[in-house]
Amino acid sequence: MTGSNQIMLEIRQVSKNFGGLNAVKEVNLSINKGEIFALLGGSGCGKTTLLRMLAGFESPSAGAIFIDGEDISQIPPHKRPVNMMFQSYALFPHMTVAQNVAFGLKQEKNRLAAPEIAKKVSKLLHLVRMQDFASRKPNQLSGGQRQRVALARSLAKKPKVLLLDEPMGALDKKLRSQMQLEVVDIIEAVGVTCVMVTHDQEEAMTMANRISVMHEGEIMQVGTPSEIYEFPNSRHTAEFIGSVNIFDAMVTQLEPDYTRLSCTDLTSPIQVEAGINAPIGASLGIAVRPEKITMTRVKPEQADNWLMGVVEDIAYLGGHSVYYVKLESGKRVMTIGTNNDRHEQKVTWQDKVYLYWSITSAVVLYQ
């Protein structure tokens, strides 16, 4: 997907202030040609403002945006080689599906003859499998159908960058997962570079090649979905993407191939692979994903990376269950157990259990 590493979109030191409020703070991003890139964050993190700056609806207070090497920061929206699929789709209610899709083509300076436009529109409607609805009005369509039309409309002008604002925001959960894959298929078939904004980490991980996690106007981390999940670089990212247990720990032993830390919540020390970039005595966060923690009834043999507690809560989720284990210190640790082992005696409420994880499972969080 990121076949050539040619940069299509570059955001350089872009900031945006709204009357003293810094919505976006000195953001730098490079997005490759053909890539699907997600801006992920909670509400008010600046992701939508950044997207609107790419579309031209807001202009950056500082910094510049380059598309295909050209500085577009001062170009008005209607002259940018960028098209957007709006959160609520913003289909023109007074036009048919075909007219909606044709709208962009009719605005071009060297606009095509009517039959050419009709041909293109029909091709686009085939692409999104809406060819049978060409003469319908938007209010006669279902949510998923509207989204396909909106997608076709935003692809009609072959934009250099396609912007998706919360693409699945208006759909119900079941339709969402189906449309996520479908939209990705279409985008990849067209080969357009795509920047999407979402608050849904699952959506970002399903659809995007790379994700940038935003928080309070800043970019916390950029990486592939698995990089962001496996190696979060901050507490915020670790907590935002999936579930995580974070232990506050202090460095006690530094070795070239491992580091040992002590945590007041645990009886055993924590050991992490490889040396870390902090002196002895430094306070750090240690993140362990619930599914990397194993639960047993017998005390594990390893000296480090284990704890003991009482099962306080069990959330049964069908294929697996989430266990909340309370430590002596009062801290709650989350772990996941699959529900496929029928032979073993099931762990239940108030059972005393041991949890342990391997040396490679923990991630050090500096901030």
Place this chain on the structure above:
Amino acid sequence: MSLGRRSVIGVPYIWLTLFFLVPFVIVFKISFSEMAYAIPPYTDLFTWADEQLTLSLNLGNYGYLFTDDLYIRAYLSSIRIAAIATVICLFVAYPIAYVIARAEPATRNALLMLVILPSWTSFLIRIYAWVGILKNNGLINNFLMWLGIIDQPIAMLNTEFAVYVGIVYAYLPFMVLPLYTNLMKLDNSLLEAAADLGAGPWKVFMTVTLPLSKAGMIAGSMLVFIPAVGEFIIPDMLGGAETLMIGKVLWQEFFNNRDWPVASAVAIVMLLLLLLPITLFHRYQARELEN
């Protein structure tokens, strides 16, 4: 239906029956009677003599409207003046409504008040004020002569121009308010989508804003056109003798000629003429609701 519900719906029905339907039936009845030198100055439709109830319908009043071309000219002239004034009103009101709808919420209320506030003064006084502004030694002429732009006052009062000024001035809020309500509902993301797809500001306005405000334009036009057709005070005070409007003719029939039956016939025909645009408007509204 519960008693509570029925009474809530019933009140407006009773109101309309008492103050619209009954007077209308009376006017309708008078239009079929004959003029008489009596109080009231018309004959009864029903007479009772020799144990016979006689209903005498006089269709002559309606026929009379077509024998004298004054009435036809007055109808056509009224419709023409009202239509032109409505179009001018639309052109003046649209930018006003647009600016108010796009303004910051705090400014928006102040601007709306500026539109509504004049109607808190008496209609008659406001039209009378225009006499002072438009007359030969009025505000505008005096000012232009003082500037030296003109030597002779421009005759504005007692012309059709003054009638247009009066109607546009008086009925502007009725055009602005429905347009404003309509433009307020316009989803900003539609304008952004149009711009995003390559339409410049003017093109966005022509292809998105304007078509989507059609309902507001029609509603406002109806609110201006219908009362403007029957307008009496404005043509009487500003239009002078030259301006022929059906409202004035109606007044003359009632109060100068004291011919209530013909006056009633004039009113009924006017109502029938207005029924056409009102029906079209309702059809359009029903279709819009369906979509």
